[in-house]
Amino acid sequence: MGADVTATDDAPLDGLAGDGRGGFLPRVLGVLSLGLGAAALGAPDRVSRLVGVDDSALARTVLVRAVGVRELVPAAGLLVGRAPAGWVWARVVGDAVDLAALAVALRDRGGRRRRRVGRALAAVAGLTALDLVAAVLASRAPAGRRTLRASATVTINRPADEVYRFWRDLENLPRFMYHLESVRADGDGRSHWTARAPGGRRIEWDAEIVDDNLSEVISWRSVKGARVPNAGRVRFARAAGGRGTEVRVDLVYAPPGGALGRAVAKLLGEEPGQQIRDDLRRFKQVIETGEVVRSDGSPEGLATLPQLRQRPARPAAGRASR
Amino acid sequence: MKANCWQGRDSVGIEEVPEPRIMNARDAIVRVTSTAICGSDLHLFHGYIPTMKKGDILGHEFMGEVVEVGPEVRNLRVGDRVVVPFPIACGGCAACQSGLYSLCENSNPNAGLAEKLLGHSPGGIFGYSHMLGGYAGGQAEYVRVPFADVGPVKVPDDLPDEKVLLLSDVLPTGYMGAEMCGITGGEVVAVWGAGAVGLLAMRSAYMLGAERVIAIDRFPYRLRLARERVGAEPLNYEETDVVEALRELTGGRGPDACIDAVGMEGHHPSALIDAYDRTKQSVRLETERPHALREAILSCRNGGTVSVVGAYGGFMDKFPIGSLMNRSITLRSGQCHVQRYTRLLLDRIRRGELDPSFVISHRLRLEDAPVGFEMFRQKQDECTKVLLRP
Numbered sequence: 001m002g003a004d005v006t007a008t009d010d011a012p013l014d015g016l017a018g019d020g021r022g023g024f025l026p027r028v029l030g031v032l033s034l035g036l037g038a039a040a041l042g043a044p045d046r047v048s049r050l051v052g053v054d055d056s057a058l059a060r061t062v063l064v065r066a067v068g069v070r071e072l073v074p075a076a077g078l079l080v081g082r083a084p085a086g087w088v089w090a091r092v093v094g095d096a097v098d099l100a101a102l103a104v105a106l107r108d109r110g111g112r113r114r115r116r117v118g119r120a121l122a123a124v125a126g127l128t129a130l131d132l133v134a135a136v137l138a139s140r141a142p143a144g145r146r147t148l149r150a151s152a153t154v155t156i157n158r159p160a161d162e163v164y165r166f167w168r169d170l171e172n173l174p175r176f177m178y179h180l181e182s183v184r185a186d187g188d189g190r191s192h193w194t195a196r197a198p199g200g201r202r203i204e205w206d207a208e209i210v211d212d213n214l215s216e217v218i219s220w221r222s223v224k225g226a227r228v229p230n231a232g233r234v235r236f237a238r239a240a241g242g243r244g245t246e247v248r249v250d251l252v253y254a255p256p257g258g259a260l261g262r263a264v265a266k267l268l269g270e271e272p273g274q275q276i277r278d279d280l281r282r283f284k285q286v287i288e289t290g291e292v293v294r295s296d297g298s299p300e301g302l303a304t305l306p307q308l309r310q311r312p313a314r315p316a317a318g319r320a321s322r
Numbered sequence: 323m324k325a326n327c328w329q330g331r332d333s334v335g336i337e338e339v340p341e342p343r344i345m346n347a348r349d350a351i352v353r354v355t356s357t358a359i360c361g362s363d364l365h366l367f368h369g370y371i372p373t374m375k376k377g378d379i380l381g382h383e384f385m386g387e388v389v390e391v392g393p394e395v396r397n398l399r400v401g402d403r404v405v406v407p408f409p410i411a412c413g414g415c416a417a418c419q420s421g422l423y424s425l426c427e428n429s430n431p432n433a434g435l436a437e438k439l440l441g442h443s444p445g446g447i448f449g450y451s452h453m454l455g456g457y458a459g460g461q462a463e464y465v466r467v468p469f470a471d472v473g474p475v476k477v478p479d480d481l482p483d484e485k486v487l488l489l490s491d492v493l494p495t496g497y498m499g500a501e502m503c504g505i506t507g508g509e510v511v512a513v514w515g516a517g518a519v520g521l522l523a524m525r526s527a528y529m530l531g532a533e534r535v536i537a538i539d540r541f542p543y544r545l546r547l548a549r550e551r552v553g554a555e556p557l558n559y560e561e562t563d564v565v566e567a568l569r570e571l572t573g574g575r576g577p578d579a580c581i582d583a584v585g586m587e588g589h590h591p592s593a594l595i596d597a598y599d600r601t602k603q604s605v606r607l608e609t610e611r612p613h614a615l616r617e618a619i620l621s622c623r624n625g626g627t628v629s630v631v632g633a634y635g636g637f638m639d640k641f642p643i644g645s646l647m648n649r650s651i652t653l654r655s656g657q658c659h660v661q662r663y664t665r666l667l668l669d670r671i672r673r674g675e676l677d678p679s680f681v682i683s684h685r686l687r688l689e690d691a692p693v694g695f696e697m698f699r700q701k702q703d704e705c706t707k708v709l710l711r712p
Contacts, residue, residue, distance in 0.1 A: 010575045296379075312378050
């Protein structure tokens with residue numbers, strides 16, 4: 001079984017596609033921040049000489065190091081985090097502080113040092129311009145266009161038409177998909193979906209089947225007006241050498257900003273790929289063994305998301321003794 | 323009910339826990355009449371298998387009487403006497419249908435955890451960590467048996483527990499260890515570890531046609547059992563260099579097949595080598611002390627087979643891949659696919675051709691399980707196998 005959080009060949013899901021990552025410029029700035037921060041922390045003396053403030057003990061010992069730490073924080077955010085805008089703005093604020101500090105340093109100094117401070121000031125001014133451009137661009141990217149996508153695949157020891165038929169009855173999906181509470185088929189390819197969200201909330205939407213090719217593919221998408229536009233596709237392919245049917249699922253969600261968006265993100269878990277993969281594992285259990293398999297450690301069966309918070313492997317209370 | 327529970331590293335204890343109930347339609351509940359402590363339970367006891375939780379009920383070797391069946395179990399009835407294989411297997415996935423029951427693709431609800439450590443997940447096992455399913459084990463008065471329509475073997479009333487209990491694990495595990503050697507007749511087979519699995523692997527090797535079997539261990543009482551009860555040639559690794567001695571015993575060729583029935587907690591007579599792996603294992607830089615496996619590979623004849631049934635958990639150091647590759651050695655291994663062997667071995671027991679009960683050294687009450695663990699761990703009182711009766 002395999003899982004993946006990005007999909008290829010997205011034709012039916014394209015309408016919702018977008019780039020969840022920060023883009024090129026923020027990442028370049030992240031690398032730059034990392035370099036500057038490391039230099040300021042690793043060789044504060046050399047850095048303070050370079051920018052012409054090596055005559056001040058305070059600058060040499062404290063200020064340059066503080067700048068280093070301040071650079072590393074946005075570096076981490078830009079390189080690892082998923083929402084670059086805030087981090088780029090943090091850099092802009094840092095730039096302003098640096099410009100002010102360098103302006104003071106320029107006023108107080110003369111000669112060669114003054115020239116060095118001047119060069120540093122010019123360099124920081126250039127960087128500030130770059131940061132400003134990046135920050136404005138990152139902020140303009142509409143939050144609603146950020147998409148979450150997940151895909152996973154599993155092999156099922158049954159012919160494709162049987163596996164297809166089970167999935168085509170969409171009302172079966174909540175039997176193995178953890179986040180779904182119910183799906184109601186309304187006929188004509190339309191269906192009404194209800195998903196569980198954290199804190200007892202529910203998210204509901206209507207969906208329509210957009211592609212339905214017997215024993216090969218089913219794809220669906222939410223109809224206009226859904227608060228969380230989403231689409232999904234499942235493909236069925238004969239596995240090599242009669243090894244059953246390979247099922248591949250791709251899901252895309254375009255959550256809005258704000259609390260609802262956060263709830264959807266949480267619903268899909270830290271690793272959306274893992275969530276879908278666990279769903280498919282249960283899909284396989286239902287088809288091959290008749291139901292979702294339970295153990296004392298995972299008695300709910302469906303809720304394998306909290307696998308690491310297992311109950312002890314012993315019967316749970318709640319039954320009169322024999 | 324009473325159950326023997328894992329309480330943290332080096333500690334087990336009898337606790338009062340709720341009785342099991344049917345959770346899936348193909349479950350049965352079994353009242354345990356006999357259960358045993360397995361050598362691999364010691365790996366759990368010592369904390370070398372990850373994903374154990376305090377309070378987990380241990381035990382994967384057990385048998386008893388069916389007291390309740392789920393609506394989809396049609397082959398068992400209340401009152402049937404059954405032995406339960408340690409791997410939990412659905413019977414319907416591709417692995418089960420190829421006879422690879424311990425690799426059942428549906429019986430481990432926590433497969434996602436196992437995939438992170440092992441790449442792909444094997445099937446679930448009773449009382450053997452959360453990574454392998456989080457199932458309560460059989461060192462208890464009652465146990466829930468999933469897929470009861472596939473695993474449990476009905477045993478006739480005239481065979482006492484002692485003769486059939488070991489069908490749950492060590493007998494088929496030893497048998498599979500010998501079977502993987504590809505014995506066709508006339509082979510020399512060396513077996514590392516003369517514990518229950520090793521002794522039964524030796525017995526099985528003879529049964530399958532091996533001409534000579536050599537037993538390697540460090541406990542004189544185990545080597546005596548191997549010699550007297552199985553007819554194997556004993557070799558004490560604390561008294562002799564094993565690779566050299568095997569060369570000597572086989573006219574310089576090396577054994578045709580080598581079985582590792584030791585696993586992750588081996589010992590080495592050289593204090594330095596023993597300390598090397600012990601240190602790395604204790605700080606979890608490797609999960610194994612794989613002396614037996616290294617020696618088995620180095621000792622095996624060119625083109626021979628090394629069969630691994632001793633339990634390993636993760637990653638080992640200094641794996642002699644050069645010896646394996648350059649000398650065309652075949653490496654075979656696996657958690658036993660018990661369901662594949664139970665009927666065959668039960669028939670042999672029934673016909674009186676095989677009686678595995680000679681490996682049982684102690685019979686205790688379930689309440690004395692903690693004493694049994696301590697005794698087994700320290701190899702006190704010539705302990706080879708502890709049977710517990712609830």
